[in-house]
Amino acid sequence: MSYATKKLAEEKVFKDPVHRYVHVRDQVIWDLIATREFQRLRRIKQLGTTYLVFHGAEHSRFSHSLGVYEITRRVIDDVFVSDDQWDKQERLVALCAALLHDLGHGPFSHSFEHVFHLDHEAYTRFIILGDTEVNAVLRKVSEDFPQKVSDVIEKTYENQQVVSLISSQIDADRMDYLQRDAYFTGVSYGQFDMERILRVMRPHEDQIVIKETGMHAIEDYIMSRYQMYWQVYFHPVSRSAEVILRKTLERAQQLYHEKYTFKYPPNPFVSFFEGKVDLEQYIELDENIVLAYFHFWTEEDDAILKDLSSRFLNRRLFQYIEYDPGKDFTKILELEKLYEQAGLDSKYYLVHDSTSDLPYDFYRPGEEEGRIPIHLLKSSGELSELSRSSAIVEAISGKRRYDHKIYFPEDVLLENGKKRTLRKQILEVLNR
């Protein structure tokens, strides 16, 4: 029996709070889970700084990755198995891509990507194709297998049904994280009837479509996605924590370039500060190391680094106001001037943050990562794009919401002592 089809003597299961159990029967999947690059995902939280707002949100990318694998496995083994539009040869590549799709996420990934201009998808590919344990396992299947898995994740794989399973408007990735994030944050939105959705998914030509009778389950999914974005993912307070995290890293980087002498040499960060990160250093850095350095930095002499790192650890976050970049631009200039007079560094203590999301996208290639739209399969065999059949989805389709905020340390501005009048003036401009 070849390695690609080799089964474990006994099925292994992982207990999972969202899917109850994650089932592993394939030797390849079992071996991939055991690699150091995959085990590293236990030390990367799925939701970054969100745990500072929803304290339950400590779950890891490891559990999410297993969940995406399990959903993909169930669709293939329980639903597609008897459908002649599905090519059974694609099973293993689909399962591997599902399991490994987030492999390149770094610690607090969005903040890190922002500060150091990194791209986690590129690192996912580097880990799959480079000199790693994951690559060695995949190569045992066949020489070209790592490339195939990487192509699925990059969405360039020949069979677009496989891509669609892992990366489309309704894919195993989103179905897992919406439910998992809802479970661990404890919010009531984010729930939808996945069992029903799995049962109405069909491989059809070059995509995965939904039987028309399943439309209402899909509407629920679209709504839960919409609410999770605004209630959890873009929560203004967890964004405040992210702002502080980013600014702490920026400060450390700036000090490094100014040849500041750190009490604890920031060795794990050096290649990030210098903008040339090699794969080995990337894999080594996880959230435990980052947080250990935040502790060290609270003992540094630099007042800004000391303050920001201790703010993050002790959750002394910035306050925020709404901001309209079109109208309020002069306000920022005025604030920057006042900050300078008051001896506050506006680069670190007056932060503009914006975010936007398209809740559901249709026929707009290039936008929203070019994800494939949802098509309903009618009993006549015709396809219809979801927002044309569903009034609910149509109502929230394609509407982009922008959200801009200014973050600042209100506690500092309220302090007594020197420059008190200036600080009060700043608060007035901020309408506090």
Ligand code: NI
């Ligand atoms: Ni994911």
